[in-house]
Amino acid sequence: MAGSLWYATAAPGPVLGPLTASVRAEVAIIGAGYTGLSAALRLAEAGRDVVVLEALEVGERASGLNGGQVIPGVKHDPDILEEMFGPVAGSRLVDTVASGPDVVFDLIRKYEIACAATRTGWIQPATSPATLEVIAARVGQWRRRGADVELLSAAETARLIGSQRYLGAWIDRRGGTIQPLSYVRGLARAARGAGARIFSQSPATDLEETHSEWRIQTPQGSVVSAMVIIATDAYTDRLVDPLRRTLIPVPSFQVATEPICDELRQTILPEGQSASDTWHLLRYFRLDPTGRLVMGSRGTFADVPVAVAARHHYRAVREIFPQLEGIRYEYHWGGLVGMTRDHLPHLHEIAPGLLTGLGYNGRGVAMATVMGRILADWALGMPGPELAFPVTPLAPIPMHRFNQFGARMVIQGLRAMDGLARVRDRWSARSAPGLSL
Numbered sequence: 001m002a003g004s005l006w007y008a009t010a011a012p013g014p015v016l017g018p019l020t021a022s023v024r025a026e027v028a029i030i031g032a033g034y035t036g037l038s039a040a041l042r043l044a045e046a047g048r049d050v051v052v053l054e055a056l057e058v059g060e061r062a063s064g065l066n067g068g069q070v071i072p073g074v075k076h077d078p079d080i081l082e083e084m085f086g087p088v089a090g091s092r093l094v095d096t097v098a099s100g101p102d103v104v105f106d107l108i109r110k111y112e113i114a115c116a117a118t119r120t121g122w123i124q125p126a127t128s129p130a131t132l133e134v135i136a137a138r139v140g141q142w143r144r145r146g147a148d149v150e151l152l153s154a155a156e157t158a159r160l161i162g163s164q165r166y167l168g169a170w171i172d173r174r175g176g177t178i179q180p181l182s183y184v185r186g187l188a189r190a191a192r193g194a195g196a197r198i199f200s201q202s203p204a205t206d207l208e209e210t211h212s213e214w215r216i217q218t219p220q221g222s223v224v225s226a227m228v229i230i231a232t233d234a235y236t237d238r239l240v241d242p243l244r245r246t247l248i249p250v251p252s253f254q255v256a257t258e259p260i261c262d263e264l265r266q267t268i269l270p271e272g273q274s275a276s277d278t279w280h281l282l283r284y285f286r287l288d289p290t291g292r293l294v295m296g297s298r299g300t301f302a303d304v305p306v307a308v309a310a311r312h313h314y315r316a317v318r319e320i321f322p323q324l325e326g327i328r329y330e331y332h333w334g335g336l337v338g339m340t341r342d343h344l345p346h347l348h349e350i351a352p353g354l355l356t357g358l359g360y361n362g363r364g365v366a367m368a369t370v371m372g373r374i375l376a377d378w379a380l381g382m383p384g385p386e387l388a389f390p391v392t393p394l395a396p397i398p399m400h401r402f403n404q405f406g407a408r409m410v411i412q413g414l415r416a417m418d419g420l421a422r423v424r425d426r427w428s429a430r431s432a433p434g435l436s437l
């Protein structure tokens with residue numbers, strides 16, 4: 001976190017410490033990111049005795065590192081979701097994913113979480129005529145469902161983004177931005193205020209079922225509980241190995257500039273939206289409250305020097321915002337995104353009393369917050385078929401080890417395709433929804 005803009009500017013979190021005793025709880029949660037803490041908050045509000053175990057500090061993984069873009073929906077468009085899950089479960093799922101930003105901004109308001117929240121919308125600019133068509137269809141689908149979305153002309157896109165690079169865009173006014181680490185720390189504070197016990201520096205090192213209860217071991221203590229929620233997303237380790245094998249963790253990397261001078265700042269994202277474009281290896285960007293440009297894209301895997309990812313990002317800034325030539329970069333950081341094979345988040349019962357929700361495919365600020373509440377509803381006794389998200393069987397990816405190697409190859413391939421398209425400037429392949437990483 002040391003190089004992270006969010007770490008440098010976040011509101012302080014609650015002072016926590018490790019679990020140093022053997023305790024009991026009605027529900028134990030492993031992982032203190034948005035999923036785990038949103039579940040803890042809802043359960044504690046419902047009067048349940050909840051313990052949260054975090055290996056590091058609150059929000060030290062994806063929830064404190066991400067781009068802070070509050071994006072409605074998942075990678076698939078609403079029509080596709082209804083096709084996949086049928087008219088009843090599918091339309092309930094569409095409502096669920098659409099409600100994400102409302103859930104986030106309502107929690108921020110209710111618990112007075114100071115996290116620089118703005119709700120000015122999220123823009124997806126098109127990089128090719130083909131993706132412009134995809135976007136136009138997406139707008140139609142959301143508009144039919146009453147969402148506040150709009151297709152933007154090339155001129156309006158250039159004005160709202162401050163870049164001539166795009167052919168058009170859509171704006172989804174349900175979206176917005178937050179300071180991600182301040183938000184997750186605020187959730188922790190709210191959950192504690194409602195009665196949840198949260199322990200940091202307490203990795204779950206062993207999990208075993210005994211007499212219809214679960215026993216979780218940490219280095220200095222243990223928790224016994226009838227119900228356990230695993231909320232570890234891309235950082236799922238061998239504690240529940242089949243679950244780890246349902247995800248491919250993919251690195252995402254960000255840079256933040258020095259504050260942009262006033263004159264240029266009036267031209268770059270002047271109305272405060274955030275944006276993620278339609279390249280296969282998409283670029284996502286926004287300003288922070290002091291006018292720094294935060295630019296993110298796929299990173300490099302850990303054994304490749306960070307300098308490579310940084311250079312790739314500087315190039316992206318120059319390409320999209322040539323007016324920022326010469327700007328200094330003050331922060332560099334990255335994290336892991338949990339990708340699934342179907343590009344959808346997953347909700348599973350791994351074993352009786354062992355629940356999980358994960359796999360947000362880079363759209364987890366809103367969706368992980370929502371998923372935490374759904375997990376809490378499940379732990380509170382709501383039957384699986386009535387949940388706001390479909391429960392699916394755990395399906396580890398065959399040959400998982402090789403899939404990770406495959407992911408590297410796919411990323412290199414997509415990067416090469418995007419690069420080629422940029423050079424030739426004539427993009428003809430259709431960028432299907434869900435294919436971007």
Ligand SMILES: Cc1cc2nc3c(=O)[nH]c(=O)nc-3n(C[C@H](O)[C@H](O)[C@H](O)COP(=O)(O)OP(=O)(O)OC[C@H]3O[C@@H](n4cnc5c(N)ncnc54)[C@H](O)[C@@H]3O)c2cc1C
Binds near residue numbers: 365367
């Ligand atoms: C660089 C980056 C940029 C992103 N940008 C965006 C964005 O702009 N918008 C968006 O919607 N989404 C974005 N995402 C995705 C989003 O951040 C995640 O989907 C979301 O934060 C997942 O939340 P989570 O609580 O499920 O997981 P996490 O926040 O990763 O939390 C999991 C926690 O589990 C803990 N843990 C793991 N194993 C154990 C164990 N054995 N014992 C105890 N604790 C354990 C970890 O330490 C961690 O704190 C981005 C992700 C990254 C990495």
